[in-house]
Amino acid sequence: MECPRSTFENLDPKKRGRVLDESLLEFAEHGYHQASVNRIVGRLGIAKGSLFQYFGSKEGLFRHLFTLALNEIKAPLKAIRDADASEPFPERLRRVFLAGAAFARSHPLIWRVYRRMTTQDDFPLRETLLVKVREEALTYFRELVEGGQARGEVRPDVQPAAAAFLIESVLDRALTAQDSPLLDAGFGLAADNEPTRQRALAALAELLCRGLAASPRKGDDADADAHHAPHADAH
Amino acid sequence: MECPRSTFENLDPKKRGRVLDESLLEFAEHGYHQASVNRIVGRLGIAKGSLFQYFGSKEGLFRHLFTLALNEIKAPLKAIRDADASEPFPERLRRVFLAGAAFARSHPLIWRVYRRMTTQDDFPLRETLLVKVREEALTYFRELVEGGQARGEVRPDVQPAAAAFLIESVLDRALTAQDSPLLDAGFGLAADNEPTRQRALAALAELLCRGLAASPRKGDDADADAHHAPHADAH
DNA sequence: TCCGCTTGTGACCGGGTGGTCATTTTCTAT
DNA sequence: ATAGAAAATGACCACCCGGTCACAAGCGGA
Numbered sequence: 028m029e030c031p032r033s034t035f036e037n038l039d040p041k042k043r044g045r046v047l048d049e050s051l052l053e054f055a056e057h058g059y060h061q062a063s064v065n066r067i068v069g070r071l072g073i074a075k076g077s078l079f080q081y082f083g084s085k086e087g088l089f090r091h092l093f094t095l096a097l098n099e100i101k102a103p104l105k106a107i108r109d110a111d112a113s114e115p116f117p118e119r120l121r122r123v124f125l126a127g128a129a130f131a132r133s134h135p136l137i138w139r140v141y142r143r144m145t146t147q148d149d150f151p152l153r154e155t156l157l158v159k160v161r162e163e164a165l166t167y168f169r170e171l172v173e174g175g176q177a178r179g180e181v182r183p184d185v186q187p188a189a190a191a192f193l194i195e196s197v198l199d200r201a202l203t204a205q206d207s208p209l210l211d212a213g214f215g216l217a218a219d220n221e222p223t224r225q226r227a228l229a230a231l232a233e234l235l236c237r238g239l240a241a242s243p244r245k246g247d248d249a250d251a252d253a254h255h256a257p258h259a260d261a262h
Numbered sequence: 263m264e265c266p267r268s269t270f271e272n273l274d275p276k277k278r279g280r281v282l283d284e285s286l287l288e289f290a291e292h293g294y295h296q297a298s299v300n301r302i303v304g305r306l307g308i309a310k311g312s313l314f315q316y317f318g319s320k321e322g323l324f325r326h327l328f329t330l331a332l333n334e335i336k337a338p339l340k341a342i343r344d345a346d347a348s349e350p351f352p353e354r355l356r357r358v359f360l361a362g363a364a365f366a367r368s369h370p371l372i373w374r375v376y377r378r379m380t381t382q383d384d385f386p387l388r389e390t391l392l393v394k395v396r397e398e399a400l401t402y403f404r405e406l407v408e409g410g411q412a413r414g415e416v417r418p419d420v421q422p423a424a425a426a427f428l429i430e431s432v433l434d435r436a437l438t439a440q441d442s443p444l445l446d447a448g449f450g451l452a453a454d455n456e457p458t459r460q461r462a463l464a465a466l467a468e469l470l471c472r473g474l475a476a477s478p479r480k481g482d483d484a485d486a487d488a489h490h491a492p493h494a495d496a497h
Numbered sequence: 498t499c500c501g502c503t504t505g506t507g508a509c510c511g512g513g514t515g516g517t518c519a520t521t522t523t524c525t526a527t
Numbered sequence: 528a529t530a531g532a533a534a535a536t537g538a539c540c541a542c543c544c545g546g547t548c549a550c551a552a553g554c555g556g557a
Contacts, residue, residue: 034503034504034505037503037504058382060295060296061295061384063543063544063545064544064545064546065543065544065545073505073506074505074506074507075506075507075545075546076505076506076507076546076547076548077504077505077506079545079546079547080504080505084545084546085545085546116474116475117475120474142381145445146377146381146382147293147381147382149296154444157444157445158444161444161445161447162447165447172474175474175476179476180475180476181474181475181476182472182474182475182476183476185469185474186465188448188449189449189462189465189466189469190469190474192435192439192447192449192451192466193432193466193469193470193474195435196431196432196434196435196436197428197431197432199431199435200427200430200431200434200435201431204427209389209392209393209396210380210392210396212396212397212400212427213423214423214424214427216427227424230421230424231424231427231428234420234424234425234428234473235428235473235474236473236474236475237417237473237475238469238470238471238472238473238474238475239351239355239407239410239416239417239420239425239428239470239471239473240351240352240415240416240417240471240472240473241414241415241416241417241418269533269534269535272533272534298513298514298515299514299515299516300513300514300515308535308536309535309536309537310515310516310536310537311516311517311518311535311536311537312534312535312536314515314516314517315534315535319515319516320514320515320516498557499556499557500555500556500557501554501555501556502553502554502555503552503553503554503555504551504552504553504554505550505551505552505553506548506549506550506551506552507548507549507550508547508548508549508550509546509547509548509549510545510546510547510548511544511545511546512543512544512545513542513543513544514541514542514543514544515540515541515542516539516540516541517538517539517540518536518537518538518539518540519536519537519538519539520535520536520537520538521534521535521536521537522533522534522535522536523532523533523534523535524531524532524533524534525530525531525532525533526529526530526531526532527528527529527530527531
């Protein structure tokens with residue numbers, strides 16, 4: 028028995044869409060365990076039995092939403108991955124941050140469910156998702172770094188795995204802070220104003236590239252501290 | 263009516279400790295909503311009514327655990343904050359990472375509850391906690407950075423707020439990955455072997471300081487354009 | 498019009514939840 | 528020994544959950 032039963036596929040597309048939208052919203056707002064089938068059918072104005080006829084179970088419903096979301100996401104993520112391969116590394120990194128933020132904003136429900144799946148442990152498919160995402164994201168970042176090293180734009184002694192972990196953790200937190208003022212704490216990622224958000228993202232990407240420390244080498248480069256005081260920041 | 267009723271305070275300290283331990287464990291393992299008072303009293307071998315006599319409600323129990331945890335945590339965190347103020351910035355950062363990891367490992371239950379509180383939204387006191395932690399952690403990191411700038415160890419054009427956000431996000435993710443192999447994905451933070459974990463933490467701190475990019479200054483590096491076949495894979 | 502099949506329905510089930518409270522047990526002071 | 532306070536108890540409550548299923552409604556063809 029396939030999980031989206033034929034009964035559901037034969038539904039009026041308009042109604043089918045509403046069912047999927049409302050269900051995804053419920054999981055996005057409440058996570059898996061606390062998501063309530065009763066609430067979903069109540070909001071949809073259909074009988075509970077119908078939902079179970081369509082998907083067999085709460086888990087079946089969620090799994091269906093999951094595969095749909097995967098399909099919806101594939102293309103835009105691939106576009107991000109394939110973009111700008113010829114740009115220099117810092118620029119690529121900056122664009123990945125901006126594109127990631129734009130992606131999260133353009134798929135708010137999917138993004139929220141994803142966040143919940145990674146941080147809660149009661150989701151079906153959680154392990155599948157995490158393994159797949161780690162695999163994809165970390166190898167992508169690793170290749171980004173290795174590409175940068177091949178072109179001499181990234182220090183050769185950087186361990187690609189460590190760099191990938193670093194980039195991923197900052198990007199993940201930045202995107203999370205986007206819709207959580209408490210996490211953002213005034214930094215600017217959760218600002219209503221888009222340029223402000225982009226400036227904050229770009230600042231993070233640039234810090235990742237250039238690092239925090241003042242002198243890249245100990246005692247060899249004496250003029251490192253000489254040409255400081257750039258203050259070229261536009262704000 | 264205070265929440266830990268006098269009845270509870272008069273309990274045999276041994277039993278009182280078991281009640282607190284078992285309750286904290288339940289919240290650590292299941293979060294707030296899914297934590298079950300029935301399970302707690304079952305494991306403790308006491309009647310459900312007793313727990314409600316002690317704390318009035320599930321939320322009262324949690325709030326009590328929360329304030330106890332806060333007290334238990336204060337001193338070690340202060341020790342971390344005050345440590346090594348005279349060391350150079352990169353060393354301080356490295357030590358903060360190591361100390362943070364050691365702290366999370368030494369208070370596993372409190373750490374897990376904290377993680378849940380920051381990532382789930384059904385906790386009482388969640389907002390209180392987040393506001394307080396942001397306040398404390400971010401200003402600490404900001405001062406760390408500003409101190410580094412004052413001593414010329416951190417680039418003066420780094421925005422302290424951005425740097426603090428960056429450090430906090432990496433540290434948070436690193437500590438989380440410590441007890442989640444799926445997040446770690448083989449990087450080493452979740453390794454059983456302590457030196458391996460410390461090496462991974464130190465690598466992250468060093469990357470934060472030195473950055474990823476190769477040449478801190480513009481294109482003086484002549485072989486940058488000679489993007490010949492690298493194939494110089496040492497590994 | 499009647500049939501038969503697909504689809505829709507909501508009362509109902511067992512189970513789990515946080516919370517209550519009349520009753521019993523235990524302790525203490527006389 | 529006994530009266531009375533304090534503490535422990537667990538049956539019980541209302542509520543909500545995911546899931547079921549006998550039945551009703553809708554519909555296409557004869």
